[in-house]
Amino acid sequence: MGQRLVVIGGDAAGMTAASQARRLDGDLDIVALEKGRWVSYSACGIPYLVAGDVERLEDLVARTPQEFRDRHKIDVRLRQEAMSIDTAAGQIEVRDHEHGRTVRLPYDQLVVATGALPLRPDIPGINGETVLGVQNLGDAQRLLERNQRATARDVVVVGGGYIGLEMAESYLRLGAKVTVVDSAPEIMGTLDPDMGSLVRTAMIRHGIDVRCGSPVAAFEPGSVHLASGDTLNADLVVLGTGVEPNARLAAGAGIETGVKGAIRVNARQQTSVDGVWAAGDCAESFHLVSRQAVHVPLGTVANRQARVAGINLGGGYATFPGVVGTAVTKLCATEVARTGLNEWEAAAAGLAYVVGKIKATTRAGYLPEARPIVVKMLAERGTGRILGAQLVGEEGAGKRIDAVAVALTAGFTVEELVNTDLAYAPPFSPLWDPIQVAARKALGLL
């Protein structure tokens, strides 16, 4: 046996780092600690499990502990929670919930992949039985059990972000009356309000009741009271109120943390303490456009960071250049995506910009399948560099953001994007792709 690598946290980041390290180094002694009952699952799939698109909870599990043991020689230990890290001694205190005992586990290298914790605002009644989160497979199981007992008739989703929208669609499709509540003046706070308002209009068209600008005052069995004085019926409340980095364990061990309390890492995913690495929702990222540290709790970022950590741990060399903040979601026929900086993020980074905002269609306008799409693109004054883009449209709109994400990463100007050879055929796009039309609009304003 070679050195021992311990991974704390058995979800995307932890298991990706472990598998990647194993691929490069067959001799490593790899132990993965997971405090829950599942490893390596897609939390992003929970809305589709709840809606019934995915048959069984197990379908969201990419690999079982047994598969990790058999195929990757990774010793996955479920229901084992790391309680503290002694970085001087190179040991972890581990609580074994299965056997009710505490042991000390030595390590040579350590990956902290403790993920994120759901934000549960301090509102009366939030711990009630009908108020459920959407964070992990335990939550998924509770939501499924709730569905099996009786289909919820009145569902209130708190939080109009990605997960909120996806859960709203799931319950709408199950036949419930759905209300989405957001304390901010507009939903989708990661978009600019003019784009968020397009999403809200679409939600209302899809039959969702949307209440913005009024926080929840209290939860009660059967109802939700808003600060505005309104009361909503609610058999079930789903919380999509965001997450924060789960970095207390690392911070308690003296490992440096940064933005929002996330663990600070360098480009190789090393923390401030020698031999300790971090990846995923518990760690910081570097934003390639704002050039600032950010916390982006997304599975894509977690996997990319973990791949880099794993390569380095396996004896290779890799760096993670950073993120541009790409995200996409879907609510019934409506697709929503963003990348880079929105207006307030650009302003906060001290960047001046012009805005190219256009309406187009997803396919050639003369085809019956052509669907509306609105694209908003920000370009830096002076340089013309693309700073970010947001889009709201229907079928075929969402993944168009990828071309902008690559362009942003490459530091393209809007003119360079206009001149890029994107794919065209009438069933796929108008001759000028909508993202290029937005780029042309911005170019004209520079």
Next chain:
Amino acid sequence: MGQRLVVIGGDAAGMTAASQARRLDGDLDIVALEKGRWVSYSACGIPYLVAGDVERLEDLVARTPQEFRDRHKIDVRLRQEAMSIDTAAGQIEVRDHEHGRTVRLPYDQLVVATGALPLRPDIPGINGETVLGVQNLGDAQRLLERNQRATARDVVVVGGGYIGLEMAESYLRLGAKVTVVDSAPEIMGTLDPDMGSLVRTAMIRHGIDVRCGSPVAAFEPGSVHLASGDTLNADLVVLGTGVEPNARLAAGAGIETGVKGAIRVNARQQTSVDGVWAAGDCAESFHLVSRQAVHVPLGTVANRQARVAGINLGGGYATFPGVVGTAVTKLCATEVARTGLNEWEAAAAGLAYVVGKIKATTRAGYLPEARPIVVKMLAERGTGRILGAQLVGEEGAGKRIDAVAVALTAGFTVEELVNTDLAYAPPFSPLWDPIQVAARKALGLL
């Protein structure tokens, strides 16, 4: 009135150059000569017009001559054909087919946008009444008239490229028995044969009879004879046998031509003769990956070149950096796309490469909407620079090529693409987008 700008050819390139010049210079005297009856139309839309998705032929016309006159002050002259250019005198000899006369038209600046001509191989019977092309709206009208008389029962499409596939789908949807004939050993010659064979398999699955490796020996009313000895029934033959640059007029005027006889242009779209510009299917492009002159007769390239020419003609400054050879098409549920260089193109450019080829799904594998996709990516040995990608898949596959096209244009390595922040949510993609999985595979082989 300012200087006179004459545009020869009233399709995408010509009218885009004219409109763009007008936008920047309100004083230009702009005349556009078009030998046919239509300007500014989508020839790419013809298969969808034939299939009945597009109601009227006029729906494919983006702007009428009247609209160009009224809104853009562009004097569009239909049925007027430029017969010769006297570059020394700055005059064009124009045949007015409407009034049966020939006039001389002076110009200060000239844009040659004469497009491409369909290749009609020298095969007995190719000029028969049942053998139709798909090049312009005149062809479209003939195809529609043919449909109106009687639905063709047996359709033979000659040429298994983009237009061949699209026309095959159109007639399949109209209820015909469709055979696609290609003289090459595999269809889709712009893909590598291993990818082309995936398309052929899909075509057969969709109910199309595919005959490769045997050229047509002769056309007869009612049948097509192959060199192999086989005879196919054919009420209707559709030619999708490619095009060549229509540069005879320019060459006759002593304007320099290059690859495949296309007009040579610099980055501002200027030809070798002062005051004469060229854009679109009659002109060369520069390939950003092979760094060689190429002829890419696509509407997207035509429009981009013409935009650049128009800006320069209007007094601005713009350059067209070049193309990466992106294209996409669709045959029933099958989507096909490519960008950059394929294997033989890379070899011809003297580039050594590794191939990352993978099977994945278009969406999270646990969703019922997940569809198969195969991605093949070429990366340069040594540098790891992306050289090209090809993909064949189902719904949601095709436009993924855009992210690779941008990455190619930016000179990304496969590792840089792996680290790029692409959009993920289960209804849009697996956590690692298929194009990144292909990039990872190539990276592992470097």
